[in-house]
Amino acid sequence: MNAPYERLEQLEQEALAALESAMDSGALQEWHRLYLGRKGELTSLLRLVAELPEDERPTFGRAANTLKATLESAYEQRVETVRRQELERELARGALDxxxxxxxxxxxxxxxxxxxxxxxxxxxxEMGFQVYEAPDVETDEFNFELLNMPPHHPARDMWDTFWITDKVLLRTHTSPGQIRVMRERYPEPIRVILPGKCYRYEQITARSEHQFYQVEGLAVGHGIRMSDLIGTLTEFARRLYGPDRRIRIRGSYFPFTEPSVEADMDCILCRGAGCRVCKYSGWLEIAGAGMVHPQVLRNGGYDPDEWSGFAFGMGVERPAMLQYSIDDIRLFYGNDLRFLRQF
Ligand SMILES: [Zn+2]
Incomplete structure (x- = not known):
């Protein structure tokens, strides 16, 4: 056995031993460079062929190529094993399952x-009202003037306004939709609700947001009376809050209704006995309302000598706050999923 053959055998043992101790992909790369790379041990051994007697060269060449194949296949197997071990270590650490x-x-x-x-x-x-959607961005004319609030009318101070230009604004209430629906439907009788967002330039507190929902109601027809308004609100309160609810009507003022009223419902928490939520009055306000002002009917195209109507406006967040004992309106639009997922 001459030196090159011995060296081949040595190399095989040495390389396979080194392969067994390569524990990660970095060590495997290094092993490959050392034994099978272009400047590796096996390549330099193959160069020794030239020093051998000519008749031994084919045998040595075959032996060297066999070794090369052996090492390559051992390497492939080892790569698989190390990959699996690396994955198992990752899994054990919980980094990736x-x-x-x-x-x-x-x-x-x-x-x-x-x-x-x-x-x-x-x-x-169920009471025969359709939903009518009116725009959020309104003109001064629809939001104020056609609802009986000419420029400098003191009632404008009831609503702090987000102005976009001198004449364009974000609606402060859903009432401008009354004019829009009347002008569109004339001369049909009307029974609609107008839901939507309203905007007020106000300090945000637990009880008031600068953006909130309202539902406006409007009924216009022949011979509509205050008793129809009270009946409608009573029926609504009983269907939403329970069949034994009582409604109380108080005089109020809005420029676009005459007469104007506020509708209260007996407190659903204390049933009229008085508690913190109803400020110990026993009553909760549910809507501002009234008979449509003759001038507003006229502005909508309806002759007040032939037509009459009622209108009301109510909050939307407030009933939900009462139902779920939510004490801060800011929670509705704070986008905190921990709050929103509860409902
Ligand atoms: Zn109460």
Whole structure:
């Protein structure tokens, strides 16, 4: 046995031993460079062929190539083993558990305000009211003037306004929709609710947001009376809050209704006995309302000598706050999912 053959055998033992102790992919790369690379041990051994007697060269060449194949296949196997071990270590550390099912993306659900709006829609739909949607961006004319508030009318101070230009604004209430629906439907009788966002340039507190929902109601027809308004609000309160609710009507003032009233309902928490929520009065305000002012009917195209109507406006967040004892309106639009997911 001459030196090159011995060297081949030595190399095989040495290389296979080194391969066994390569524990990660970095060590494997280094091993490959050392034994099978272009400047590796096997390549330099193959160069020794030239020093051998000519008749031994083919035998040595075959032996060297066999070794090369042996080392390559041992290397491939080792790579697989090390990869598996590396993955197992990762899994053991908990960094990656490929067997876990993916995190499901929930389908989401309706916002509390939307749920409340839909309950209100359903109740009024049963009473024959259609939903009419009016724009959020309004003109001074529709938001104020046509509702009996000419420029400098003191009642304008009831609503702090987000102005966009001198004559364009974000509606401060849903009432401008009354004019829009009357002008569109004349000479049909009208029974609609007008839901939507309203905007007020106000300090945000637990009880007031600068953006909130209202549902406006409007009925115009022949011979509509105050008793129809009271009956409608009573029926609404009983369907939303329970069949034994009582309604109380107080005189009030709005420029676009005459007479104007506020409708209160006996407190659902203390049933009229008085508590913190109703400020110990036993009553909760549920709507501002009244008979449509003759001038407003006229502005909508309806002759007040032939037509009459009632209108009301109510909050949407407030019923939800009462129902779920929510004491801060800011929670509705703070986008905190911990709050929203409860409903
Ligand atoms: Zn109460």
């Amino acid at each position: 490929v067997t876990l099912p993916g995190r499901p993306l929930g389908p989401g659900h309706l916002h509390l305000t939307t749920q409340t709006l839909r309950r209100i829609y359903a109740i009024f739909a």
